């Protein structure tokens with residue numbers, strides 16, 4: 057029997073492996089996917105990722121590669137071969153870099169790993185973006201990088217849910233929109249700037265919702281996860 061395709065990706069930004077595993081022990085791969093980012097990968101390495109894959113979870117290995125094409129291609133191949141569901145690069149690394157990454161995964165021992173590209177980080181607002189690129193709004197920059205990513209043959213992008221409606225008009229239906237910056241109504245936004253609730257994000261056409269602190273720092277993480285799933289009909 058094939059397992060379900062949960063839309064919530066829990067960002068496991070823990071600095072303690074036991075705390076992370078205690079949380080994961082309460083979960084079922086049908087409730088959520090898991091994201092391992094730079095902190096946990098640096099602390100606990102590929103073995104931690106393999107443990108989660110062995111427990112049946114779809115794992116998004118979020119290392120946001122951004123380097124010359126040859127380096128990124130080799131890194132993406134190594135990441136895919138851990139058996140993960142998804143990996144990512146920065147779209148601003150350019151089309152040649154993204155195509156090299158795509159090709160390297162296709163030739164890896166785990167070619168089904170999805171490859172997406174980060175457009176404009178959800179922690180950036182107009183003023184922060186203006187420090188690095190002038191004359192464009194976050195939405196314009198996201199749309200531009202999404203077009204580049206789609207032409208490079210990737211599976212989708214990381215963006216904020218605030219751009220999802222415009223992206224749904226521009227991109228193919230099967231182009232994946234993966235959105236961090238998801239905050240249930242009333243929860244702390246922290247360093248995230250372009251935020252949206254889970255219900256609104258799904259209504260705007262988002263495929264997968266990345267949620268970290270609102271779940272992992274809750275008194276009862278499992279209860280919050282179940283509430284979010286219920287709110288989006290899962």
Ligand SMILES: O=C(O)c1cc(=O)[nH]c(=O)n1[C@@H]1O[C@H](COP(=O)(O)O)[C@@H](O)[C@H]1O
Nearest residue numbers: 067093118176177178214236266267268269
């Ligand atoms: O690629 C990502 O996952 C990502 C891209 C982005 O633009 N913004 C963003 O917050 N993220 C990640 O999504 C997670 C969000 O966590 P919370 O802000 O705690 O919900 C973090 O692990 C970030 O590294």
